[in-house]
Amino acid sequence: MTGTLAPGDAGIAEAARLLSAGELVAFPTETVYGLGGDARSDRAVARIYEAKGRPSFNPLIVHLPDLVAVEKIAHVGPKARMLAQAFWPGPLTLVLPVRERAGLSPLVTAGLPTVAVRIPAHPLAQRLLRAFGGPLAAPSANPSGRVSPTEAAHVLEGLTGRIAAVLDGGPCAVGLESTIVLADPQPVLLRPGGVPVEALEAALGEPLATGGDAGKPTSPGQLASHYAPDAALRLDATEARPGEVLVGFGPVTGALSLSETGDLVEAAARLFQLLREADRLAGPGGRIAFAPVPETGLGRAINDRLRRAAAPRGVQPATSASHPRGPVGETAKFPR
Ligand code: TXA
Numbered sequence: 518m519t520g521t522l523a524p525g526d527a528g529i530a531e532a533a534r535l536l537s538a539g540e541l542v543a544f545p546t547e548t549v550y551g552l553g554g555d556a557r558s559d560r561a562v563a564r565i566y567e568a569k570g571r572p573s574f575n576p577l578i579v580h581l582p583d584l585v586a587v588e589k590i591a592h593v594g595p596k597a598r599m600l601a602q603a604f605w606p607g608p609l610t611l612v613l614p615v616r617e618r619a620g621l622s623p624l625v626t627a628g629l630p631t632v633a634v635r636i637p638a639h640p641l642a643q644r645l646l647r648a649f650g651g652p653l654a655a656p657s658a659n660p661s662g663r664v665s666p667t668e669a670a671h672v673l674e675g676l677t678g679r680i681a682a683v684l685d686g687g688p689c690a691v692g693l694e695s696t697i698v699l700a701d702p703q704p705v706l707l708r709p710g711g712v713p714v715e716a717l718e719a720a721l722g723e724p725l726a727t728g729g730d731a732g733k734p735t736s737p738g739q740l741a742s743h744y745a746p747d748a749a750l751r752l753d754a755t756e757a758r759p760g761e762v763l764v765g766f767g768p769v770t771g772a773l774s775l776s777e778t779g780d781l782v783e784a785a786a787r788l789f790q791l792l793r794e795a796d797r798l799a800g801p802g803g804r805i806a807f808a809p810v811p812e813t814g815l816g817r818a819i820n821d822r823l824r825r826a827a828a829p830r831g832v833q834p835a836t837s838a839s840h841p842r843g844p845v846g847e848t849a850k851f852p853r
Pocket residue numbers: 546548549550551552575576577578610612626629631632633635655656657658693694695696697707708735736737738739840843
């Protein structure tokens with residue numbers, strides 16, 4: 518059965534022990550809960566894919582406590598270093614050339630010459646990484662294709678019985694997955710997320726390209742239909758149609774609201790929680806509508822997730838910031 522571990526020394530020690538034994542432990546980060554496993558162990562990484570029901574050619578993010586640990590497994594180029602200095606620890610993932618003797622399971626990188634790395638800021642994630650003493654592969658701790666978890670209870674809803682434990686750190690502050698960037702030689706945005714693009718561009722002093730090749734999603738998160746609730750979703754709604762649960766934003770009021778004051782930080786933090794709540798309120802065969810959210814700052818990542826949640830299920834993306842050299846061609850329907 519899946520245990521819940523309290524966020525003290527004993528819970529962290531137990532989580533680290535389980536991970537060292539090749540078990541899976543979900544843990545809080547400032548973005549969403551991660552489904553952690555030893556990134557050096559083929560068996561642990563294979564179990565991550567199995568627990569999520571995720572297609573195995575999608576590479577995972579490797580979590581480390583600091584830049585020294587990152588440099589042991591990857592080459593940090595000049596622009597990557599600028600971003601690392603500005604945004605780590607924090608909700609940024611950098612795609613870096615992997616070192617030859619990095620010691621990672623090839624399942625983590627899905628055979629790519631690069632590895633996605635993140636240094637999370639959440640104090641519990643930091644303490645767990647240091648107690649474990651190695652790289653943790655961690656996708657979001659939800660079944661593939663479903664809404665990402667921002668509380669320990671969400672993790673249990675989707676994965677109970679499939680993982681050893683969840684370390685309970687309360688709700689996640691950012692609420693959206695990390696921004697993924699390929700920094701060198703030319704910076705490319707691979708996924709909008711917790712660090713706004715404007716902030717990245719300011720730190721680099723140059724604009725970010727968005728990854729081309731919309732037909733080649735590199736992960737479930739890049740598929741058009743992802744983050745999917747059970748209910749059908751309508752976007753840019755200014756009022757509820759009969760039978761719809763409206764999630765408002767700013768002046769648009771509904772049964773629920775992303776942020777009554779129109780605050781994008783609050784809206785990001787509440788997004789996945791409200792998708793779940795609206796899904797429950799709508800009931801079987803129900804319908805959800807979302808108020809428009811501006812396409813600036815975190816609004817870009819919020820709209821990205823909303824468009825994926827609203828997309829017809831099991832189809833190719835209409836737009837996608839996918840990695841031009843990423844693994845190709847996920848066309849299958851995802852288990853929902
Ligand atoms: O906030 C987050 O990033 C969360 C928390 C738990 O850290 N993690 C997360 O992981 O969202 P996941 O596995 O759901 O997202 C992995 C993303 C995918 O979009 C995948 O394509 C990209 O990372 N990725 C991983 N390795 C890559 C690589 N070598 N090149 C390009 N993209 C890569």
